[in-house]
Amino acid sequence: MKFTDKLAYAAKKNKSLVCVGLDPDPVLMPPGISVLEFNMQIISATYDLVCCYKPNFAFYEALGLGGMDALKKTIKFVPKDIPVIGDAKRGDIGNTAKAYAKALFEYYGCDAATVSPYLGFDSLEPFINYKDKGVFILCRTSNAGGADFQGLKIIPMSNTTNTTNNSINKPRVEESLFEYVAEKSAEWNKYGNIGLVVGATYPEELKLIRQSHPEMLLLIPGIGAQGGDLETVLHNGLNSNKEGAIINSSRQIIYASKGKDFAEAARKVAGELRDSINKYRFRI
Amino acid sequence: MKFTDKLAYAAKKNKSLVCVGLDPDPVLMPPGISVLEFNMQIISATYDLVCCYKPNFAFYEALGLGGMDALKKTIKFVPKDIPVIGDAKRGDIGNTAKAYAKALFEYYGCDAATVSPYLGFDSLEPFINYKDKGVFILCRTSNAGGADFQGLKIIPMSNTTNTTNNSINKPRVEESLFEYVAEKSAEWNKYGNIGLVVGATYPEELKLIRQSHPEMLLLIPGIGAQGGDLETVLHNGLNSNKEGAIINSSRQIIYASKGKDFAEAARKVAGELRDSINKYRFRI
Numbered sequence: 001m002k003f004t005d006k007l008a009y010a011a012k013k014n015k016s017l018v019c020v021g022l023d024p025d026p027v028l029m030p031p032g033i034s035v036l037e038f039n040m041q042i043i044s045a046t047y048d049l050v051c052c053y054k055p056n057f058a059f060y061e062a063l064g065l066g067g068m069d070a071l072k073k074t075i076k077f078v079p080k081d082i083p084v085i086g087d088a089k090r091g092d093i094g095n096t097a098k099a100y101a102k103a104l105f106e107y108y109g110c111d112a113a114t115v116s117p118y119l120g121f122d123s124l125e126p127f128i129n130y131k132d133k134g135v136f137i138l139c140r141t142s143n144a145g146g147a148d149f150q151g152l153k154i155i156p157m158s159n160t161t162n163t164t165n166n167s168i169n170k171p172r173v174e175e176s177l178f179e180y181v182a183e184k185s186a187e188w189n190k191y192g193n194i195g196l197v198v199g200a201t202y203p204e205e206l207k208l209i210r211q212s213h214p215e216m217l218l219l220i221p222g223i224g225a226q227g228g229d230l231e232t233v234l235h236n237g238l239n240s241n242k243e244g245a246i247i248n249s250s251r252q253i254i255y256a257s258k259g260k261d262f263a264e265a266a267r268k269v270a271g272e273l274r275d276s277i278n279k280y281r282f283r284i
Numbered sequence: 285m286k287f288t289d290k291l292a293y294a295a296k297k298n299k300s301l302v303c304v305g306l307d308p309d310p311v312l313m314p315p316g317i318s319v320l321e322f323n324m325q326i327i328s329a330t331y332d333l334v335c336c337y338k339p340n341f342a343f344y345e346a347l348g349l350g351g352m353d354a355l356k357k358t359i360k361f362v363p364k365d366i367p368v369i370g371d372a373k374r375g376d377i378g379n380t381a382k383a384y385a386k387a388l389f390e391y392y393g394c395d396a397a398t399v400s401p402y403l404g405f406d407s408l409e410p411f412i413n414y415k416d417k418g419v420f421i422l423c424r425t426s427n428a429g430g431a432d433f434q435g436l437k438i439i440p441m442s443n444t445t446n447t448t449n450n451s452i453n454k455p456r457v458e459e460s461l462f463e464y465v466a467e468k469s470a471e472w473n474k475y476g477n478i479g480l481v482v483g484a485t486y487p488e489e490l491k492l493i494r495q496s497h498p499e500m501l502l503l504i505p506g507i508g509a510q511g512g513d514l515e516t517v518l519h520n521g522l523n524s525n526k527e528g529a530i531i532n533s534s535r536q537i538i539y540a541s542k543g544k545d546f547a548e549a550a551r552k553v554a555g556e557l558r559d560s561i562n563k564y565r566f567r568i
Binding site: 023025056058059061062063064065068069072089090091092093094096097099100102103107116117118119120121122123124138141142143144145146147148149150152153154155174177180181184 | 307309340342343345346347348349352353356373374375376377378380381383384386387391400401402403404405406407408409422425426427428429430431432433434436437438439458461464465468
């Protein structure tokens with residue numbers, strides 16, 4: 001089943017745009033529980049409240065082979081009708097990107113993956129060529145350092161030829177790198193399987209992206225622990241049907257409690273987030 | 285021991301700037317041999333001809349847990365005085381980058397890592413903070429798509445304020461994104477552990493980087509299978525002491541033969557590459 005169809009189905013069935021980030025950190029988890037058991041309990045407590053799950057590979061890699069084993073088993077444990085986004089932010093040259101795509105989609109069985117655009121089209125193509133899988137290209141990330149390069153003003157390629165002699169006196173359209181990444185991503189979206197990662201912490205940038213790309217699927221992290229304001233994010237990030245965005249929350253949900261009631265607490269917070277989003281969407 | 289010291293020591297002892305890329309691909313490897321055995325034989329045949337090894341994580345991830353196990357054991361098998369660069373091109377927000385740095389430096393035991401700059405300083409800082417480890421920031425990559433974003437003309441941040449009204453008629457210094465990434469990397473290099481990845485396939489860009497950063501350590505892939513011309517690369521990439529660069533070759537060395545003599549063949553090609561480089565360096 002195509003990622004986008006699976007996502008739409010889950011979002012409809014569970015009336016939810018919530019994605020739960022499965023980012024296990026032994027320091028924050030309840031004591032004495034394994035990563036796999038922790039994830040299984042979180043999933044069991046929330047699978048009817050979400051449209052997808054998003055494990056970030058870093059937290060599993062940091063735990064070594066045991067962590068990667070838990071990751072694979074976690075993905076397998078997610079109900080078949082809920083898609084899983086492998087948040088790995090990979091990006092390498094074509095030959096190598098192919099190996100990463102194989103790892104994420106075939107070995108770990110992810111329905112979608114996040115990828116980093118710095119190496120350009122041929123580094124993303126091996127992912128995009130899995131037509132049934134989703135590919136979320138990093139556009140404007142939620143961290144403070146995101147602006148270091150993503151926020152740079154650039155001169156689009158088409159305007160860079162022959163600029164030396166005669167264009168200094170002409171006004172030029174200047175846009176930020178992240179806007180250009182969004183444009184190229186839209187251009188490369190021939191299979192309709194590309195989405196963009198745009199952080200909740202930069203609502204104005206989110207607005208710009210949504211305005212330029214009314215139908216693009218957006219993966220929006222940064223709500224909750226990172227401080228993004230929900231109502232502004234929904235206002236700026238949803239499409240005209242009040243959908244087309246995945247709202248991710250990780251720490252605020254999975255670490256809602258450090259006690260034995262952690263799964264129950266996670267369910268409560270996930271449900272509240274779903275309801276807050278729907279309240280905005282459906283003006284309940 | 286600091287990565288830079290370990291690298292300098294190995295380069296001096298083996299009179300070599302050659303890095304062998306350990307990128308196991310079952311399709312290209314001799315039949316019937318495991319990844320670990322393949323790597324062990326390559327390392328045993330070449331460790332006195334190189335200044336470092338560079339396993340690319342993608343090829344191990346594509347093989348699942350068994351691949352990651354072989355990666356860990358491969359790194360452990362490398363002689364203690366030869367540094368290992370974990371080519372993983374990671375890049376994520378601070379909290380998550382910390383987990384990736386832990387995986388690469390602590391779990392897998394790499395002496396250095398490659399990282400992707402798109403997410404900015406706070407995504408690189410957790411790597412840089414391992415002061416004894418090396419951090420190679422992707423600058424101008426060897427693939428064709430590298431130009432898609434890295435080659436964009438940008439307006440440096442310091443010039444972007446108040447551009448709207450009065451600067452259209454003024455000439456501005458325009459540089460490419462990859463040059464700006466190099467500048468920022470140099471600015472962030474307070475511990476002296478940062479290097480840049482610059483592909484051999486773009487010698488003019490390599491020259492620009494070397495001119496602007498005479499002492500920066502450069503990791504240069506793209507010789508051999510990717511087609512970079514050795515002499516031009518050395519001319520443009522070495523520092524004034526005819527060092528300061530790591531010349532990586534992967535496929536041309538490790539797949540020199542698909543027969544039982546693969547390790548011997550790898551040794552021959554690695555030795556020839558070392559000698560060609562030294563011929564240029566020392567004008568033998």
